[in-house]
Amino acid sequence: xxxxxxxxxxxxxxxxxxxxxxxxxxxxxxxxxxxxxxxxxxxxxxxxxxxxxxxxxxxxxxxxxxxxxxxxxxxxxxxxxxxxxxxxxxxxxxxxxxxxxxxxxxxxxxxxxxxxxxxxxxxxxxxxxxxxxxxxxxxxxxxxxxxxx
Numbered sequence: 001x002x003x004x005x006x007x008x009x010x011x012x013x014x015x016x017x018x019x020x021x022x023x024x025x026x027x028x029x030x031x032x033x034x035x036x037x038x039x040x041x042x043x044x045x046x047x048x049x050x051x052x053x054x055x056x057x058x059x060x061x062x063x064x065x066x067x068x069x070x071x072x073x074x075x076x077x078x079x080x081x082x083x084x085x086x087x088x089x090x091x092x093x094x095x096x097x098x099x100x101x102x103x104x105x106x107x108x109x110x111x112x113x114x115x116x117x118x119x120x121x122x123x124x125x126x127x128x129x130x131x132x133x134x135x136x137x138x139x140x141x142x143x144x145x146x147x148x149x
Contacts, residue, residue, distance in 0.1 A: 004082050007068075065094035073104070 006014070014030070017023050022031035032038045039056040046055050053059075061083065069079045080091040 062094055065091070070095055 017030055020031050023029060032041075035057060042055050042057070042060075046053070065079050065083060069082065070076070076088050076091055076095055079094065080086075080088045083091060083094070085091045
């Protein structure tokens, strides 16, 4: 099973098409005839927005992996799972080294070696031993989507 929590903007897009006749008839989440047609729509949107770079569903996937997930601290293992890769070797080409993540990681390491300049604050309330799990909507591409040719 591969349930993946969705970010709110993605959930909102899917919600817009919940009752779309083509989605209901074909049992899909988005009314797209084919990957080629989706890429043609993306190219048209890019043109209208003045974006000169060629964009496609693949560039969207790559942007999610690098700029959204990896740049914000999501592990390569989790990104691999979200992309449906069986191991991280397949994900490595998405994972270009980001200066932001290097700086963040080095600041964390530097903090481990820094001497505290003030006395540490001792919490007055007990420290929780378990984390609260917040339920997120999930999307299972394995069971809810259908390949469209």
